Amino acid sequence: MRDAARDLGRLSRLTAGCAGVAVAVFGTTALLLSLKGAPPDGFLADPAAALVPAGLALLLQATPVVSRNAGRVVHGLAALLTIAAVAICVATFARHTAASVATLLALAVLLLLGHLIRTLMSADRRQRELAGFTDTLAQSMNEAVVARDTNIADRKRAEEALSEHAAELERGNTRLRETNTRLENALTFKNDLTSMLTHDVAQPISSIASLAELLHQDWDDLPDDVRHELATKIDKNTQRLIKMMNDLQLLFRLDMGSVTARRVPVPLHEVAETVVAGSAAGPGEMLIEIDAETSVLADRGHVAAVLQNLINNALAYGVAPTRVTARRHGEQVDLVVQDSGPGIPDELLPNLFGRFMRGAGLGLFIVRHLVEANGGEVRYERADPHGARLIATFESGPV
Structure with missing residues (x-):
């Protein structure tokens, strides 16, 4: 069980790290392509620049830390990079409204993925702690068995201790089974969510990005009716993505049992x-x-x-x-x-x-x-x- 939890944690960190690197590289490439052939307006001239700190923030969130202080520093840096990414989108909003909105939505998906990865990493840490606790209980049982055989006078006390340790071990095993069930449910949820993000969420994001790029590059050559049609398609995909995000937010609240009814x-x-x-x-x-x-x-x-x-x-x-x-x-x-x-x-x-x-x-x-x-x-x-x-x-x- 401990090996399974460790493997799950490594897979989660590897997935988030690869995604962070890919987003940062994509942002850098998109930024360079958008500035190619024209005098550069600076790093903050294109919303694609926001993907660079966003990707680095996701990479930091997946970085393993050995102490609580180190974790605070890493998560603090990740938060600053995320704020920087949002600030870049806001700074470019007036010049590239559609592309900035699309980039902000992509940042929201990255934040959701980072939160899910941190949750799974926390579950992995609790699993390993509980496994260590079980090992300690097993060692205590062995010591109790040795003490029982020392002499007849101590046998009763040793049996009582053994019974207590057995009960504690059973309670630990019950907690372990419950944690294992939660871990399996979390893994199933992660797989389902990853599948949904890959297919249903990625499609409108890709469509928004493609349409926004077309508007950005060919704005002066496009007639007004084509501009309106492209902007309408971007709006429809944006509304679709917003509904998905609202449904996901409600889904998380339902899973946590935080939804109450005022009848x-x-x-x-x-x-x-x-x-x-x-x-x-x-x-x-x-x-x-x-x-x-x-x-x-x-x-x-x-x-x-x-x-x-x-x-x-x-x-x-x-x-x-x-x-x-x-x-x-x-x-x-x-x-x-x-x-x-x-x-x-x-x-x-x-x-x-x-x-x-x-x-x-x-x-x-x-x-x-x-x-x-x-x-x-x-x-x-x-x-x-x-x-x-x-x-x-x-x-x-x-x-």
Whole structure:
């Protein structure tokens, strides 16, 4: 177990270090290319310069330290480099707005990766400390066995000591198993998150960077309509990336159990109209069939987030029209989002409300946790004759 934890820590540091070097080299190369063929305006003239201190900061975060003071110095330097990177982006914002925004988003992803690496390194250190504690307990048991055989008079005391040490060892083993479970969960989470960052987050960042570079290099030669089209694409990818970051932030809060619900009467028809108005649905694609007096006892923000994710899921994977309905049965209310598509494949159903399903994969996972935080439950049913029905059940509110 100790070797596995050590290997995981080395792999985490190696991954972060390689990523830091790659980002720094990419920033330096991009900066040199952007200044090629024209009189240089200085190191702060291009937002690509921010990637150099950002990459060095990530490399420092992955650097192993032998003492607490050394760790404070290293992390302090990493923080200063990160601040410098942000300052460069801010300094170039007026001249290169789109590129500066894209670079700031890339810095946010690097900060998230650095935080995850530090978390895994801390878990590795706690694992090794617990393993050393277990070795100490085992040695104490051996000493207790030797003392028991010394003479008959001390046998009772030795047996009592042995029993106590055995109980302590069992408690240590229990803590070790719990730590191992947490470590395995953290490793699974890291792998899932790395996969998502590689595919779903990297795509809009790459698109933003390419479009921003095109605007930057060919601005004078592009007609106004092409500039507007490129800026619109950058905005769409930026909004997509912002939503992913917000979902990730909420995911971390859900994993830490820090999400609480302030339950009040929530009118479902009013919330549904607000969410549908802000969605990407076209005319006639969304139908709201909720009585104006129907309400639930829940956190209003949570209900809006649940409905928004269910509607986004229906728009992305279903077929119009999509119906939003609510029906009361006893002391509960079922909030239903039903599309007219082919339904959800059977192989996806066992993990439908798990992490990282379908693309970014956070929507239905967030729905489940927010509904459960309000004392409800969420489930899936096949619609008749076809389609998907996602049902969130809440406690009925006062009329």
